[in-house]
Amino acid sequence: MATVLGTVRETDDTNYVDVDEDITIEEYFQICGQQIQEEFNEYVQLEVKRLTDSFAAVKEDLLQTHASLVTSNNDKENVSPDDKNCGEIEDKSKERKPKHVDLEITIRGGPYDDGKTYLLKPRFRAPCFLGRSTSKKFREKGMSLPRDFEMSTTHGKFEVKNNGVLYYTDLGSTNGSFHENRQVEPEVSLELKDGMVLQIGAGNLHITFKSVY
Incomplete structure (x- = not known):
């Protein structure tokens, strides 16, 4: 036979269950379990939203970085071999000193x-x-x-x-x-x-x- 604790009374603190009269232990734990489940579901939803937003920001950064690298490589490919050689010769001439x-x-x-x-x-x-x-x-x-x-x-x-x-x-x-x-x-x-x-x-x-x- 279930033990009677009292009646559940609503309070402002959602983490607290107040007991009055006419409630069994089984009902008390059931109410606590439901409350914990609701809080857990809310926490999971917040974490999912946070991770989703974070992933979206990282994805945007990666796309911008990729676009920048593609543009840079295209610019290098558009430089003619003569221009590249001239640049190398100029750099070497700056480093060299006459004998x-x-x-x-x-x-x-x-x-x-x-x-x-x-x-x-x-x-x-x-x-x-x-x-x-x-x-x-x-x-x-x-x-x-x-x-x-x-x-x-x-x-x-x-x-x-x-x-x-x-x-x-x-x-x-x-x-x-x-x-x-x-x-x-x-x-x-x-x-x-x-x-x-x-x-x-x-x-x-x-x-x-x-x-x-």
């Missing part, structure tokens, strides 16, 4: 104004000499200009010092060397710049740097 710098010298004015370009390769402790001398070191590695009578036999030299910088030095010539109409002090090295012009002898020496990699 050394040669000098290309043309003379304007005087007896050697004939359009000839002299290629000098001064190195550390191996200068290139300039003058009227016809000796081997002038003819093969320097500038031999015997018809310029305003130039000394050994007029000057182009050299690279241990800092890797190119210089011109007047070696005590009779008529001197000039840069921008100012005389270069004898035996004092003048740093060379690309495009510089030196007034030596009867002509102007136009200097161009040529990097060697």
Whole structure:
């Protein structure tokens, strides 16, 4: 025989069942079970909605990322091989440093104004000499200009010092060397710049740097 507890009384707290009169233990647990089931169903519905919304947001992000990757790949495929190679060559050229710098010298004015370009390769402790001398070191590695009578036999030299910088030095010539109409002090090295012009002898020496990699 079932035990009578009392009557169920409604309260504001949904998690609490108040007992009054005329209710059995079986009915009490049945009411509690129904209440728990309702709360559980509500919780499940909320969780399902939360997970559904979260999945929708993740799906949208994935679709946008995929679209961005497709666009990026299409842009890369539309670049021509020549453009790609040019970019690679440009990047490599920025990274590379020249092993050394040669000098290309043309003379304007005087007896050697004939359009000839002299290629000098001064190195550390191996200068290139300039003058009227016809000796081997002038003819093969320097500038031999015997018809310029305003130039000394050994007029000057182009050299690279241990800092890797190119210089011109007047070696005590009779008529001197000039840069921008100012005389270069004898035996004092003048740093060379690309495009510089030196007034030596009867002509102007136009200097161009040529990097060697």
